[in-house]
Each structure stands twice: as C-alpha cells, then as structure tokens.
Amino acid sequence: MNPHPENLTVSPREIAAPAIERPIVVYAGYNVMNQQDHWDEATRQLILRRIHDVPPIRFFSPAEAQTLTALVERVLPQGDRPPDRRIPIVPWIDDRCFRRIIDGWRFDNMPAEDEAWRLGLRGVDQAAQAHFRRPFVDLTDDQQDVVVRLIADGSPPGAAWQYLPAQRFWIYVVLRQVCSIYYAHPISWDEIGFGGPAYPRGYSALNHGYPEPWEVREVRLDETSR
C-alpha cells in the first residue's frame, strides 16, 4: 500500500467487503472484435494471433503449471465467464519464461524473471504447507486467498522467500505479468469498455466522455450496493 504523503486529505478507497463476485459494470453487447474491419492490418493480425495462437506449456512442469493456474485464478478470477470467453494467461507466462523475454530491467535483489517464477511457485506451496499443511492447489478459494495475502503483505513462511522478496515478487512479477496479459486481450476490453485499436479511423467523440457511435454505454449493476 502506498502511504499517502502526510497531511493529505484523501478519501479512503471504497472497498465493498466482501467483494461482489460478479461484474458491477457491464457494457452490454459490446464486442470490440466487431470493429476489426476498421483496424490496420498489422494491428488486426497481431490481435488475432494473440487470440488464436496460444503457445504450449514448455517451461513449467505440470505441477508448477497447476499451481500457477490456481494462483492466476485468485489474481483475476474468470469463473463468471463461460470457458470459451476466458483469457488464457498461464501459457503466456510460460512463453515469457521459456523464451526468456524480459522488460529491460530487474531489481538488484531479485533473480531473473523465469527463476523468480519458479522460486515463487515453490514459495507459494511452502506457504500453503506451513499454514494449512496442504499444497496450494488443494486449498479452498478462501484458504488460497489467505496464502496470497501472506505473500502480498511481504513475509510469508517458506524457505523460498529467503531468496525472493515476496512483495516485489507479488507486485512486479505476479500482478504485473497477469495484468499485462489479461488487459492485452480483447475480452478484457469488452469488460472495461476500452475502444481498442484506433487506426486509421481515430476517435471523434472527444468531449464529455461520450462514446463513439460504435461504442456502448455502461450499465451499472452496483447502484443498490453503493
């Protein structure tokens, strides 16, 4: 949590507790892929490859991939959508590690990203064992969330965390990579009402947050809960 500078008047983050396990904002009927004829070909092909050419698992062991799948589902749950509308995340993390893709930097106290994932997944299981005496994948959703919170708070039990700063792993590896993959997928753009690729058409409704004629207005499902 970022401590706000002292003497600031900041309204507290509004948290619905417990979180409602369904979307609270809907752009009903919005499907950004219906706009693909208006996109330039390079962008269109890139997005289509992202949707259809999901890479195989080549880096993680089957057990690691299972743990990672369970972890990713806690980060951004997708159980509200039918299986064919779920965004593949684990294969792209695996692809990054397999091809040793990095973003140009790492912290001086962190291992390389592929090693960090491997070490971190071991740490997730060690924390689960220390707390619940069972591997992470065998825990209930609520128990898994307890383990995740131990990691996010920075001092989970487990030998792996001696070599891997837990908070940095959580924010700069897990959250960052999962969100980078999830919010690169058109299904997430439908979810948040993002207009997506915009060349050569551009945008013309620039004022008052208006939608373009092909965009959809939001419907809020949380009016009673707010």
Next chain:
Amino acid sequence: MRLHVNLSPNWLLDAEMREYPTDEPVDFCIVGTGAGGGVLAQRLARYGFSVVCLEAGQWMDSEDDMVSDESGARPLYWNDLRITGGNEPLQLGANNSGKTVGGSTVHYAAFCPRLHPSDFRLRTLDGVADDWPMSYGDLEPYYEAMEREYPVVGPSPFPWGQPHGYPYAPLQSGTAGHVLIRGCMELGIPVVPGGPIGITSGTFGKRPHCIFRGFCLQGCKVGSKHSTLVSHLPDAIDHGTEIRAGCLAFDVPVGHDGRVTGVRYYRTIRDGHDQEEQQRARFVVVAGYAIETPRLLLNSRSARFPDGLANSSGLVGRRLMAQAGQVVWGRFDGMIRQYKAPPACAETEEFYETDPRNDFVRGYAIQSVSPLPIAMAHMINEESPTFGWELRHSMEEYNHYGAIGVLGEILPDERNYVSIADATDQYGIPVAYAHFNLFENDKRLIRAGVRRSLEILEAAGAAEVHYVDRYAHLAGTCCMGTDPSTSVVDQYCRSWDVPNLFICDGSVMVTQGAANPALTISAIAARTADHIRDAAARRDL
C-alpha cells in the same frame, strides 16, 4: 542501400541511403538517433560532414511495424537487461528508453516545454546543484528552431518562463485533458490546453494532423507526433547520412595519440545472427541517453583510460537524475474514456519556480497523463496490491478514471549513479546498474506536487483519489561544465579528456528542471552542431 519505410500514411521514405565503408574514417560516427543524435546528424550532414549513425534498434515502418496496441509496442522499447537499485529503484525499459531508429522519441508522449531561464543558474539563485556553462539566451535561438522543426504546437503567448509563443495552433484536448483544465480553473490556477506538444494540429509536410487515437506512447502510426524518425532523420539521409540500424556499440577504442579512432559494435545481420564490426571515424559522438552512454564509456576501458573513457573527473555515470513523475488519479462519476486523444494535452507550470513559502527549492509542473488499460492496471497494482474481484472491479472503473501527473525537478546528487553491473547482456557485454535515491528536497517537492495534484483532481470533481510513485526522463550522467575536474564535457558537449569525442544527449544536462527534456536535448545538439561547423571553418576543431 535502398530504404523503403512508411513514416506516415502519406509518406513512404523510398530513398537511396548512402553507405560508407567501415575501414575509411568518416567525419562523424554518432551512436544513437534520438533527440540528441538524430538532430546532430541532420545538422552535421547539412554542414557538409560525412556522418554514420549507429542505432541499436531497427527501422519501424509506421504501417507494418507500429501497431495500435499497448502490449504490441514492445519492439520500440529498450528491453535488454539493466539492473536497478537504491531506495527508489527506477523502473527502466519501456518508460525510459527506446531501441529503434529515432530512439525514445518514437514512443515519448511529446510534451515539449522549454527550460526556464532560472534552470541555468541554480547555484547562483538557490545555492544548490551547479550553474550551466551556458545561459538560457545561448539556447533560445535553438529552442525557436526546434519548435519549428519538430514542430511544437501550443498557446501563444505562453505564460511561463521566458515569454514566448508557439508557432502552431494548440491541439484539441479530450475529456481526460479537461480534468486537469477543470480542476485548475476551479482553483484559479493558470493552465494551458493543447500544448506545448510535438503533435501536429494541422498537416505538416507529409505528416497528417493528429486523429486522436491515443496511442502516442506506442509509436504514432499517423506520423503526426514528433520523433526524429519523422522530423530530422529523413533530411539527414537526404544530405548523405547513413543510419546503420541494428548496431549495438560496445567499445570506443583509443589510439596512441589519445584520440578515439571509431566505434566497435555488434551488427545484427538477421534475427539472432550478429557480427562484430568497427567504424573508423575522425570524431565520435556518443548519444545513447543517460544509461547507455555512461555504460558505453565505462565499458571502453584502456591502458590510457583505465576507469573508462572521458572519465578523469570520475563523474561519468554520476549525478543520475530522473524527474518525479508521480501519477495521481481519481474516479469520476461521469465518463472520461481516457484512451481517446493524446495523453499529452494540457499542463500548468505555475509551481515551477522556487517559492520562498515552500520548504524546498525549485518546483514542478502538472501535466495530463491518461494511461491505457495495462498501464492503468500497473498503477493500481503498485498503489494497493489487491487481487481477485477487488482488482477486477477497480479496472471495471477504467472509463471513470482521470489521471494527471506531477513532473517534479529532482536535484543532481553524486550518490545517484550509473555503473557497470556483474551481469552481462546477450552479447556478453556488462550491463548498466542504475542506483537512485531521493533526498530531502526531492521528497518535500514531491509531497507538495502530489498534494497539489490531489487538490486539483478533487476540485475537478473526483470522488476518490489515488497516487503512485513514478520517475521518468533520465539525465545528468555526463554533465557539462566549465571545469574539467567537476564535469565530463564542455558547453559544446566535447569531452575534456578526449578532444575528438563528443557526448550529445540528456546525459550532459546539468539539471533538468521540471520540463520534459527532449526539446532541450535537441536544442543542445543543434547548438553543438553550429559550434562544430564554426570551429571547423576556423580549422580549430
């Protein structure tokens, strides 16, 4: 060689580019093609010198290689390894450097303000940092030239710094830009919409005007946003410059006379295949920005220069500066849809100068930001590492967020530095380590800037506000000065130690104010070129 590169929908650069043999010395070998190297190459070529630019990145065709997609912009960035540390480790990669013909100008937001006259005299006025070896007046004609050549659009007159106005009309702002404007107006804070930014509001040569697609940081497919790729490099090529792409410099060798003889580099022949080459040159210019420049110099060790090239002062890599770039965002009940229109579209410099009522010296600007979804998610991740449905709900509000950013001056300090790490890159070359801390004045300034930004958002009607720490715009690692023991280069970017070596990028900046650095880097490059021309005419180069 034949170039065949789209620079805009109306502009296919279909030109014969001159090629120089590597074993015959060219007049100038320039490492880097960004805001410094790109402008310097164009000027020197026009003045009749033979110029080869070594660019680590590749050509990016606006139609085939650039995309309207956040994660697809990855090929524009410097993704090779760097190590980061200190109390406030800098996030490098995408935000802070580019690896493509045109350097990071290809993916910068294109805010193009000038420094203020006071920026050149911090030691005299505030007793901190150092004065520059040049005055604002020395750079002013070059600012004017760059504002016409980039070009820069914005208000006229412009209310801050030395009085001036912009040659081209301001660009329309989107709803996200109006957040900053509305908040400032509510509080009575002067604010300007539509500039100063390097994005054309009308057709400029073969560059159409902006279409408000909002992907400025992903490379402008329209060609309306400035980069040296569209502003200066085509003209440089017209005047005989060779841009040699895919060439990563790793050593600047020195001859027996203490002069550099050229540049050694790895050239990518095709994917995954490289060969070592050496370009001979009468003069070498290092223009690789504030991390790669000191890395190259520190890696260029020899018997004569055991601590790295041009480093008798011990200051190569020292005084690494960033600018405070704290992003502050709020949730508004109304829709913002911040992905529309360029992120750079409005700013205030009302708090730029030292104010005796503050508990710190110098100041900050506040500018529009407008992150796309992935960048927005990363901000949420860092501010509050929530997960699960809470995270999904936070991002469902994407279209209700409006974001503005502090751009705060961070003072140079020798305890912030770039050095050589133990790790190596894919070529086996030792990579850079960047060490960054905040000191007391920086912390106070940032606190004030964040507080002011939160007030502005609340005045604009934000229902809840958030912020994250960000740092951008690296500078200062080969600073210019008047004394060889306390600086690396003179006011014309020439190394004190090696007479035929120049450094011409953000690393020479003594301070960097609260203004985005690209325009200043280009203005310094243009001034350096004029000095080189005049010195050569006097046979004094």
